[in-house]
Amino acid sequence: NAGVTQTPKFQVLKTGQSMTLQCAQDMNHEYMSWYRQDPGMGLRLIHYSVGAGITDQGEVPNGYNVSRSTTEDFPLRLLSAAPSQTSVYFCASSLQGAGDSDTQYFGPGTRLTVL
Amino acid sequence: SQQGEEDPQALSIQEGENATMNCSYKTSINNLQWYRQNSGRGLVHLILIRSNEREKHSGRLRVTLDTSKKSSSLLITASRAADTASYFCATRGNNRLAFGKGNQVVVIP
Numbered sequence: 672n673a674g675v676t677q678t679p680k681f682q683v684l685k686t687g688q689s690m691t692l693q694c695a696q697d698m699n700h701e702y703m704s705w706y707r708q709d710p711g712m713g714l715r716l717i718h719y720s721v722g723a724g725i726t727d728q729g730e731v732p733n734g735y736n737v738s739r740s741t742t743e744d745f746p747l748r749l750l751s752a753a754p755s756q757t758s759v760y761f762c763a764s765s766l767q768g769a770g771d772s773d774t775q776y777f778g779p780g781t782r783l784t785v786l
Numbered sequence: 787s788q789q790g791e792e793d794p795q796a797l798s799i800q801e802g803e804n805a806t807m808n809c810s811y812k813t814s815i816n817n818l819q820w821y822r823q824n825s826g827r828g829l830v831h832l833i834l835i836r837s838n839e840r841e842k843h844s845g846r847l848r849v850t851l852d853t854s855k856k857s858s859s860l861l862i863t864a865s866r867a868a869d870t871a872s873y874f875c876a877t878r879g880n881n882r883l884a885f886g887k888g889n890q891v892v893v894i895p
Contacts, residue, residue, distance in 0.1 A: 675828075704883070706885070711887065712887065713874065713885045713886055713887035713888055714829075714874065714876075714885035715885075716882055716883070716884065716885075719881075719882065721881065727881070729882060730882075730884070761828055761829070763829075768878070768881055768883075773816075773817055773819070773834060773878055773883070774819070774831045774834060775819070775821070775829070775831055775876075775883065776831070777821075777828035777829045777830070778828055779827065779828050780827075780828055
């Protein structure tokens with residue numbers, strides 16, 4: 672199993688550009704989520720999904736969209752990039768969102784810079 | 787929303803010593819988890835403790851949970867240089883997993 676994969680690893684955008692961060696997992700996990708990590712802020716939840724076709728907002732959803740058309744993929748879209756979105760983005764998945772099946776598997780991250 | 791908060795923020799210890807980190811949270815939880823992050827890498831799951839459990843062990847790790855005080859501690863015994871990393875607690879509640887800001891631990895050989 673490849674686990675959780677993220678592409679790209681690095682990206683530089685100009686203010687106002689749009690892009691999609693890709694996330695895929697091959698473990699048949701129902702629960703997937705996106706976090707951003709900023710210095711001194713820990714990880715903050717952007718959006719999450721409890722299964723295909725179901726998504727919900729996290730702590731910091733503004734400026735981001737998600738969709739979950741398949742169990743495997745959970746892309747994160749930046750509609751109009753802003754410098755405040757400069758961050759490291761992590762995708763994570765787990766079998767379920769509770770109990771012992773709640774172990775999160777993280778991708779390697781995407782480092783995004785918005786100029 | 788609930789959020790774990792670790793204490794202390796940074797810890798520097800000698801190899802072989804024990805390292806203890808604390809985490810507090812504000813609302814009811816389903817479980818509490820600890821993760822490790824090495825510099826520039828993704829987070830790796832260390833241990834999960836359910837809300838009805840009080841203590842759990844995994845190798846050199848010992849986690850305690852006090853739901854009455856809404857706090858948890860992570861103990862790493864006989865630390866090694868390879869334990870140098872940032873450690874995060876995360877709490878599950880309301881279908882969300884919320885992370886604290888992390889503890890940076892440096893183990894000096």
